[in-house]
Amino acid sequence: MVSLVFAGASAVILTGAMLVITVPSIFVAALGLVASLSGIAVIYILLDADFLAAAQFMIYVGGIAVLILFAVMLTGQINRASTINRLMPLAILISVITFFGIAYGITREGWRYLEAEDVLLPMVGSSSREGRYLADILFNDFLLPFELAGILLLVATIAALVIAREK
Amino acid sequence: MVTLEHYLILSLALFSIGLVGSLYRKNVVIILMSIEIMLNGINLSLVAFSRYLIPNELVGHIFVLFIFTIAAVEVAIALAILMVIFYKKNSINSSDLNLLKW
Structure with a gap:
């Protein structure tokens, strides 16, 4: 499924x-x-x-x-x-090299992880608990970045209005 | 059976598609969309890492939330600049924006 x-x-x-x-x-x-x-x-x-x-x-x-x-x-x-533009073959070449280079690294690395079917999630069993835990760490450990993101959004709103304003 | 590698390869494929799109298209709006696709590929890999490697800490989710914010800011500013360029030059092709080209 x-x-x-x-x-x-x-x-x-x-x-x-x-x-x-x-x-x-x-x-x-x-x-x-x-x-x-x-x-x-x-x-x-x-x-x-x-x-x-x-x-x-x-x-x-x-x-x-x-x-x-x-x-x-x-x-x-x-x-x-x-x-x-005329650099299309070069662009595709760069992208293909990136893809196969990183894919080689991903498949070679022996990841040690929990399988998707394993029920080993004490903190995040259901969606409501995920939201609660997310809010918990967002407002404790990441409070300063959160506030900065708010300021960034305010600045960007004003800047977009100023830039796009009809002269 | 879907493993971490599947999610990582999917995210890598998205990133590569966005990379080639942002390199060879001329339309600035398409370039912006390609950058959004690349950001989404990165988000996908962060959530997959967070789910499989440290399932009890949602730090990857926090990163993704901040990337959402930055992406929204980036699109808002870029589209505002785009509007000004369009009114001035009546074109949104990157090959017409050659004022700084030497």
């Missing part, structure tokens, strides 16, 4: 990602991005990260993807003969 869901979700994720980088139309690419991000939320549920799955849906699918779609609509479709 888990393998089936994993296979389906990864097929959706990779297809969406390939759509983003291959299709000339920006709108289709944005829809592919939405599909890809939703698939990742499913993967988070498989990894017992229910809170992150909800956050992924709300922030990425609901926020960032809509923001990008909005920008696509505002800038309009500009038809050009070529949407890719």
Whole structure:
């Protein structure tokens, strides 16, 4: 069951990602991005990260993807003969080298871990407890980064308004 | 049977796709989307590591939450800059943004 869901979700994720980088139309690419991000939320549920799955849906699918779609609509479709630059073979070569290099390292490393089916999660058995524990460490150990993230969001909001303002 | 390697290979594939997209596409919006895909690949690997290697501490989840914040900030600023460029040059192709090119 888990393998089936994993296979389906990864097929959706990779297809969406390939759509983003291959299709000339920006709108289709944005829809592919939405599909890809939703698939990742499913993967988070498989990894017992229910809170992150909800956050992924709300922030990425609901926020960032809509923001990008909005920008696509505002800038309009500009038809050009070529949407890719002339360094495409080099780019693919770099990416393939990266992929196989790191994949070699991943498969060689002997990971010692708990299997997914093992029920050995005293702290994170259910989604409600995951949220509670997450809040616990977020507001104790990571309080300063949390506050800084809030300030960063405020600064970014003001900066985006100032930059995009009509002169 | 899904193991840690499966999640890591999936995250690596996402990262590689985002890398090639951000390198060879001309449209700045597509480049931004590719960067989002790369960030999501990284998030996936962090959650998988957290789930399999230290399942009793959710530190990987905390990192992912902060990456969410940074990604939202990055997209907001980048799209604002994009709007200004579009109004000035009527184009969002990276090959037209050659003012600083020597």
